[in-house]
Amino acid sequence: MATVENDFLAAARFFVQAVAHDPEDRFLQDSALVALVSAGEIDRAADLAKRIGSDGEPTELSRLIDRAERVHEGDWAGLLAEVGTPTDAESQADLLAGMLRGWGLLGAGKAKDALAEFERLARLDGVAPMVNYHLALARALVGDYEGAESLLADETTGAHILGFAARAQILVQLERRDEATAMIEAIPGVEAEPQLLALRDRIASGQPVPFDVVKTPADGIAQVFLTFASALASSPDPEPLSLIHARLAAWLSPETAEARLMVAQILQERQQFDLAEPEFDALRRMGQMRPAAELVRIDTLSRADRIEEAGKAALSLTAAYPDLPQAWIALGDLLRQQEKFAQAVPAYDKALALLEDAPADARWFPLYARGIALERSQQFDRAEADFLAAIEIRPNQASLLNYLGYSWIDRNENLDHALGLIQKAVELSPDDGYILDSLAWAYYRLGRFDEAVAPMEAAILTMSQDPLVNDHLGDIYWKVGRQREAEIQWQRVLSLKPTETDDVDPDRIRAKLDRGLDAVLAEESAAGTADTPAPVPQAANN
Known part of the structure; x- marks a missing residue:
């Protein structure tokens, strides 16, 4: 029942107790591993995975966790021995193992073999964009910035947040700062991605900008897990393994903000707010608060009637990004939801002031929302003006x-x-x-x-x-x-x-x-x- 309700901490406790009573039951073992990793107790999961492997044939999940644990410990020889040398047919069926091998070879100091492995995988049917992204990161990590940039310039390979950041950093290493700045400014919706804007500003001002999207092969493997987590989470019927891959990514590379964010968002979707909150806190401490993700988080907390937490998140967002109108709209909506209409009005005032030069369609909802707050706080003349202005935009x-x-x-x-x-x-x-x-x-x-x-x-x-x-x-x-x-x-x-x-x-x-x-x-x-x-x-x- 704990698993059905996504209460991973309780599920882990009960399944671990069950495994202690019946240590040979593979279903109980795998269930314990799922719950432990989902709850963030990965060290305990790694210990259990080792016991499963030493007691007999490992399960698919215990093997996955064991591989991640070898990366965590820097045991590249052990990882390579465990994944072996898969054929093309085996790699097509188990792409993850091949990608782990590529990064494992780099971790073992075999850069030429590592790049060759990624190139082999990129020739498999239907996986070139995913593999080429990792090939680009591996090339950049060994100093082949020209080769890395040419791969990331392909939209099918590098047109995502981490890809844009990696390409911009690589362009700086190639002393092509103007091109890096222009590339960032041309990204659709970049105004909602302050991390990319901050990177652009550092590049434009001539500050040192190292390549640090991945710093080590372990970071690369974390990105492999993150890649698979994203694919699993975006499927029509999201896989439970999406959270496991995201957790492993964050465990291997705690400073990779995208991994922490994905863990937090998956936990939030499953109504596990108490487990998600430490991840959001970590992002704030890292200076990696993402406005778009925070807005979704505020809305989700509000819909779950966790109004106090939603309010704190909205206030934190307005403090971190005082020039972001959507943050003030979210705060106003929360106050209005609590029938604090007079208090909501200044939040909408701030949002509309920031949207003064924005396209009209961006203004209709805050006008409407402020109109409601004004009408409910007995300021009908102002409310009427807002409603009429909103209707002019959205008749x-x-x-x-x-x-x-x-x-x-x-x-x-x-x-x-x-x-x-x-x-x-x-x-x-x-x-x-x-x-x-x-x-x-x-x-x-x-x-x-x-x-x-x-x-x-x-x-x-x-x-x-x-x-x-x-x-x-x-x-x-x-x-x-x-x-x-x-x-x-x-x-x-x-x-x-x-x-x-x-x-x-x-x-x-x-x-x-x-x-x-x-x-x-x-x-x-x-x-x-x-x-x-x-x-x-x-x-x-x-």
Whole structure:
């Protein structure tokens, strides 16, 4: 069960105990290895893998871990003896072994043989880009920068973060700094990769820039594991072995930020936040915080209701990259999610100031989000301006049209225009329960009760568990003379046990059941109490 729930620490504990009781069971042994490596307890996994090998035929996983342990210990002769000299057919079936052999030969001081091994592997079907990347790193490590650069210049080989960094560093060694700077600036989306931008700035300013994407053959093998981890993680049905390969990469080369990042992201995807956090902390200490990855992390933490951790991550990101508008948007979204609307406004202010010269399409969502925060913090004039500006950019964004339209309806302003916006939102998103609810409630607030019935009944089909929508349907039924059905809806509201976040007052529901809606509205009017609070339109994500 621990394995099913990705609780790797617990799984490791239980499987190790099971292996102690039944040390010959290969399934238990492999299960223990998977859990130990996934939990980051690789030294213990290496000890168990040795015992498995010494007790008989090793398993495929124990052999993989044993090979990694030999690299960790610098036992290049042992690694080469273990992987042997595979034929082309064997290498096609087990590319990993061939690549380990290539780096192992380099570790053993046999540079010529190592390069020849990578060249042999590159001739196999379908693997040239992957192998040539490692061949380029190996060439650079032995000082053949010209050969390395020619390989990395091929987009199929070097068009990824580590490939770009390696090629830029190699160009510097070839005294081609201007070319390195231009190459980085031409990378699509480079503005979101501060590490590459920092490398560009060091190159442009004439600072020393060594080749250090790999410093040792062990770093090269870590990149082999990272390559396989990436391939396994990106498959349509991600392999559990992706985390194992990423863990081994980070174990062999703790300073390789990409390996630590992949471990953290896989753990995060599997909801193992406590195990992922030390990896993210390590990246921050290394100065390798990746904004794009941090934004995904913040969103994932938020969706998992780990709001405090998400907030800390957002604050750390804004501190590390104060000129990154997406960081301020993420912080604003978190504050808005916690209904800290007034506090969210300055975060969106900062983001929009940074986006002042950005393309219009980059501004619509922060305008919309700030509009929501302003509207909910009773600053409607500013909110209205933001909504109108956002609609000018995205005139067919259904949730945006719905929000402004409903806000006007709720304030009894621009009623015809408001209804038109909501009707257009329904046309754009006819199955959205929130927007159908808005349309029905708009008709209700305009006194067009008969027209409100159909959209509210459609809304309830998609939101049957929403107390507020059931309450609205009850009110509409009452107004069209269907009192018994109205009472059924209100009783259903109480059965759903609404909380404060549902914008439903259970006492008011009971009053309607006891005295009827008309009596409750009359009492509220006499007391100066506003009509039923308008539902908050659902905001879309960026």
